[in-house]
Amino acid sequence: MVDDTLAIPNTRRFFVNPGWLRTDQVEIDDAAIIHQWERVLRLRAGDRVMLLDGQGLAAIVEITHIDRRRARGQVVARCQASGEPAVTFDLYLALIRPERFEWAIQKAVELGVYRIVPVTFARSLITGRIDEHRLARWQRIATEAAEQAGRGRLPVVAEPQSFAAALTRAHTADLAILLDEQATVHLRTVLPPQPSLRQIAIYSGPEGGIDPAERTAAHQHGIQSVSLGPRILRAETAPLVALAMLQYALQY
Structure with a gap:
């Protein structure tokens, strides 16, 4: 699981609504995120992103579907997010x-x-x-x-x-x-x-x-x-x- 996190570029890390990560099937309908994925990064099914709940937890998600309105993905790993100072x-x-x-x-x-x-x-x-x-x-x-x-x-x-x-x-x-x-x-x-x-x-x-x-x-x-x-x-x-x-x- 940790190795999976190291393979995710910083450009593919996104803070999302924590509720979206409660299950292993993730559905994203945030217009700004979809635009970033589909138009800027040109992500496609099979690509992976890291979704962060903003409270220290991370999920590696493999995109299974993406269009201009929504994206779906499968959680392939969960882990503690790194990068925070102890203070x-x-x-x-x-x-x-x-x-x-x-x-x-x-x-x-x-x-x-x-x-x-x-x-x-x-x-x-x-x-x-x-x-x-x-x-x-x-x-x-x-x-x-x-x-x-x-x-x-x-x-x-x-x-x-x-x-x-x-x-x-x-x-x-x-x-x-x-x-x-x-x-x-x-x-x-x-x-x-x-x-x-x-x-x-x-x-x-x-x-x-x-x-x-x-x-x-x-x-x-x-x-x-x-x-x-x-x-x-x-x-x-x-x-x-x-x-x-x-x-x-x-x-x-």
Whole structure:
């Protein structure tokens, strides 16, 4: 069964409704998936795909029929999906320029983030209204990035929050950090010598930096300001550097 999973290209991994995988006979009628299979990948009967329930389980499915409206398949193997870090990363990401924010979503998911919460900082530059269509686009970007990266759990893009509201979630994490260019403590120094962390919250600010009042409020909620080094990083780069550092340090 494991060998079957290794034979599936990342372009053939898809998160689907968990209910579709309850039996060994699978029927797909999602228009977007059918278009991807039939028109883009040009899959045919006999080809195999990996379907993920978004909660850590995977099924290798051999397509038995496909047309422009629906596809059917037979489950040939089930297994635990790989690609997930042992720690859950929640990223509270400042709203920045749309194209940079979307790029940050994509790369953060590739690096293992499970939950991305868009946050309005005092110095956030918000362009346009954040409606259900934009949220759906962000979730689609996250889903496609997770499929490409071989993730086993479906990352979540939450609804935007104010900075004050985001702070109230810090207590749920084993470690909560604020990426702060003015911090004098490096990220590596706040990690325990023998890490046993299971959930880390990362707060990452906007292009204009963190307002002093926000820094004070973060500290009052137990969030530690940390530096990533002497260089000034872009708002979309800093959280990715932090994620890479954390996973290296924690061996995840």
